Amino acid sequence: MKTFTLPDLGEGLAEAEIVAWQVGEGDKVVLDQPLLSVETAKAIVDVPAPFAGKVVKLYARVGDIVPLGGALVDIDDGAPDDTGTVVGDSHVAATPAKDKPSANVAPAGKPAPVAVRAAPAVRALASRLGVELATLAGSGPDGAITSADVEAAARHGAPAAPEAQALRGPRRAMAQNMAISHAEVVPVLLVDDADIHAWPKGEDATWRLMRAMVAACRAVPALNAWFDGKALARRVFEHVDIGIALDTEEALFVPVIRHAERLDRARCRAELNALKDRVRARSLAPAQLKGHTITLSNFGMFAGRYASPVVMPPTVAIVGAGRARLEPVAVGDAIGLHRRLPISITFDHRACTGAEAARFLAALLADLELAE
Amino acid sequence: MKTAAQFSVSYHQFLNAKGALAEPPPGLDLPALVPVYRTMAFTRAFDARAVALQRTGQLRTFPSSLGEEAATVGLASVMRPDDVLLPTYRETGAFLWRGVTPVEIFLYWAGDERGSAIAGPRGDFPISVPIASHCGHATGVAAAFQYRKEARVAVCVLGDGATSKGDFYEAVNLAGVWRLPAVFVVINNRWAISVPAARQTACATFAQKAIAGGVPGVQADGNDAVAVRHVVGQALERARSGEGPTVVELLSYRLTDHTTADDARRYRSADEVSAAWAEEPLVRLRALLAREGLWTKADEEALIADNQARLEAAVADYLATPPQPLTSMVDYLYAELPAELVAQRAELAAREGGHHG
Numbered sequence: 001m002k003t004f005t006l007p008d009l010g011e012g013l014a015e016a017e018i019v020a021w022q023v024g025e026g027d028k029v030v031l032d033q034p035l036l037s038v039e040t041a042k043a044i045v046d047v048p049a050p051f052a053g054k055v056v057k058l059y060a061r062v063g064d065i066v067p068l069g070g071a072l073v074d075i076d077d078g079a080p081d082d083t084g085t086v087v088g089d090s091h092v093a094a095t096p097a098k099d100k101p102s103a104n105v106a107p108a109g110k111p112a113p114v115a116v117r118a119a120p121a122v123r124a125l126a127s128r129l130g131v132e133l134a135t136l137a138g139s140g141p142d143g144a145i146t147s148a149d150v151e152a153a154a155r156h157g158a159p160a161a162p163e164a165q166a167l168r169g170p171r172r173a174m175a176q177n178m179a180i181s182h183a184e185v186v187p188v189l190l191v192d193d194a195d196i197h198a199w200p201k202g203e204d205a206t207w208r209l210m211r212a213m214v215a216a217c218r219a220v221p222a223l224n225a226w227f228d229g230k231a232l233a234r235r236v237f238e239h240v241d242i243g244i245a246l247d248t249e250e251a252l253f254v255p256v257i258r259h260a261e262r263l264d265r266a267r268c269r270a271e272l273n274a275l276k277d278r279v280r281a282r283s284l285a286p287a288q289l290k291g292h293t294i295t296l297s298n299f300g301m302f303a304g305r306y307a308s309p310v311v312m313p314p315t316v317a318i319v320g321a322g323r324a325r326l327e328p329v330a331v332g333d334a335i336g337l338h339r340r341l342p343i344s345i346t347f348d349h350r351a352c353t354g355a356e357a358a359r360f361l362a363a364l365l366a367d368l369e370l371a372e
Numbered sequence: 373m374k375t376a377a378q379f380s381v382s383y384h385q386f387l388n389a390k391g392a393l394a395e396p397p398p399g400l401d402l403p404a405l406v407p408v409y410r411t412m413a414f415t416r417a418f419d420a421r422a423v424a425l426q427r428t429g430q431l432r433t434f435p436s437s438l439g440e441e442a443a444t445v446g447l448a449s450v451m452r453p454d455d456v457l458l459p460t461y462r463e464t465g466a467f468l469w470r471g472v473t474p475v476e477i478f479l480y481w482a483g484d485e486r487g488s489a490i491a492g493p494r495g496d497f498p499i500s501v502p503i504a505s506h507c508g509h510a511t512g513v514a515a516a517f518q519y520r521k522e523a524r525v526a527v528c529v530l531g532d533g534a535t536s537k538g539d540f541y542e543a544v545n546l547a548g549v550w551r552l553p554a555v556f557v558v559i560n561n562r563w564a565i566s567v568p569a570a571r572q573t574a575c576a577t578f579a580q581k582a583i584a585g586g587v588p589g590v591q592a593d594g595n596d597a598v599a600v601r602h603v604v605g606q607a608l609e610r611a612r613s614g615e616g617p618t619v620v621e622l623l624s625y626r627l628t629d630h631t632t633a634d635d636a637r638r639y640r641s642a643d644e645v646s647a648a649w650a651e652e653p654l655v656r657l658r659a660l661l662a663r664e665g666l667w668t669k670a671d672e673e674a675l676i677a678d679n680q681a682r683l684e685a686a687v688a689d690y691l692a693t694p695p696q697p698l699t700s701m702v703d704y705l706y707a708e709l710p711a712e713l714v715a716q717r718a719e720l721a722a723r724e725g726g727h728h729g
């Protein structure tokens with residue numbers, strides 16, 4: 001019996017998602033017969049059988065994310081049991097310098113480690129979680145301590161929690177993107193209200209917000225830009241491609257309305273509706289989710305007054321609109337009830353000055369407050 | 373107005389995609405094509421095996437040459453043993469023809485230095501992965517041959533994308549002005565990773581890039597082994613007889629991903645690829661040989677079995693090769709080690725001794 005583990009199918013990839021199994025438990029396979037398809041960050045790849053035999057056990061289901069070195073399948077090749085045989089380490093991986101953390105395959109028969117063997121990332125994790133590495137028995141190659149070992153130790157004694165579920169698809173992308181934004185951007189938030197009392201009944205708020213953003217970008221192009229924090233360089237755009245944050249059950253999508261400055265009310269609404277349909281049908285092309293120059297989050301459709309919307313690099317600004325409400329306002333010497341739309345703008349202070357953002361906000365409010 | 377200079381680029385095809393041989397080149401040696409076909413078929417089997425090894429974690433990133441076998445084997449088959457090949461990374465067919473062993477090629481793609489320390493042909497250059505970096509080396513090798521008055525030729529093989537690098541123009545320019553015995557073979561497989569040839573250059577051909585260096589440029593159907601042997605053979609003859617370099621463009625098609633770390637479905641259509649399969653090089657050459665009575669069904673079956681057996685043996689040898697010593701890091705770059713590396717090498721050797729001891 002041999003266990004086949006996930007090899008590095010690209011160049012330095014850490015994990016892969018199981019897309020399909022071409023074999024089932026009990027099947028006989030021949031050398032190089034397709035076993036399964038996996039999706040990595042780079043490609044969908046067919047993985048063939050490394051040797052002939054009978055499939056005894058599949059370790060992962062379709063949709064599972066398997067870490068590099070994680071077990072995929074047991075194949076009985078008829079040879080006497082050799083629990084130490086793990087196919088999936090490349091020829092060079094046998095050199096002592098190469099110790100891949102293996103998440104769920106514990107090689108048997110290895111001598112106990114004399115010193116703590118753990119990768120720097122695992123050591124950092126242990127220090128963060130307050131786990132003493134010397135007290136752990138590693139489950140990785142040559143007794144190396146893995147992240148999973150550290151996490152298991154940290155959980156020990158803690159109240160029982162539901163098992164962790166790996167994030168997938170758009171939710172996984174969201175987590176990664178938010179972390180990038182948090183690590184890179186220097187966000188500053190500005191809030192105010194637009195008095196939209198003059199709007200005709202049934203006015204299309206999203207269209208008005210987009211039009212106002214175009215006007216504000218015209219007034220202060222610095223917020224309609226991409227910023228490269230490594231090169232300390234920015235690209236300021238003339239055209240306005242607005243990324244619209246659209247919520248779905250699964251996660252957030254940000255499809256892009258191109259050249260918002262050229263759209264009239266009807267075409268803008270038509271494009272918005274088309275994008276929403278495509279988001280729902282999950283038929284958006286990757287190109288439609290890329291390349292916006294500024295973002296709009298109309299979260300007030302659900303609830304909420306102000307927020308601190310997150311700027312996603314390389315863009316430098318995002319406009320958030322809260323829930324419109326009737327509010328008492330001073331009208332001359334009297335108090336009147338006006339509809340007001342709360343506006344929150346986050347900008348990246350690496351790329352824009354506070355004054356630029358304030359002038360942008362002023363231009364945005366001025367356009368929003370027009371009757372039509 | 374009068375015309376100051378005029379240029380043209382000839383195109384050569386003898387064996388078309390249907391296997392028809394229209395007016396063969398003078399002196400065509402048909403039996404000589406049999407070993408060419410055999411090596412092309414072995415190259416294809418080797419590529420498939422190497423990809424499977426990579427997919428199962430037993431080989432590192434590998435660039436298959438699927439569809440380019442006539443170009444690589446064909447060009448090598450007209451070189452003399454003491455000519456020097458300066459390859460990039462997709463010329464497995466040329467390596468195999470020139471006597472590099474399958475085990476050595478596997479070792480190279482496992483990151484093992486011994487894969488470049490080939491037993492033969494010792495004069496050939498190792499694989500040059502950085503694009504076009506070996507063009508200047510080819511000019512240097514050719515200059516050495518000229519200086520030593522040796523009737524040898526430097527054969528530099530590069531891709532379509534490499535012709536956009538300054539290195540290529542510099543090498544062609546110098547080779548042209550010094551009339552060096554060099555042949556630059558551009559295998560145009562239409563895709564530089566994800567950049568199609570049409571986005572690579574405004575030129576109608578890659579061969580015409582030779583003109584800037586005062587060098588003739590010719591183009592041939594790179595999937596036609598007869599045409600490849602004819603045009604590369606003529607270029608080698610020119611170089612050997614002191615008439616200077618040639619740029620040869622071989623039109624082929626990369627039928628697979630750029631490497632195992634690529635997914636070509638993301639940037640080109642399935643229709644384009646299936647159309648290119650109709651032009652692939654093995655079927656047409658086999659059709660010609662069969663028609664001429666030089667190849668039978670039994671020959672084909674024996675070849676397939678023989679190739680599989682050779683590959684199985686090579687894979688077993690490769691997988692059984694012990695890991696390279698740490699000193700490999702410094703052992704192959706210098707004829708004589710500089711003093712500071714002598715000390716480092718001793719340290720590496722001691723560390724390894726300690727680890728295994």
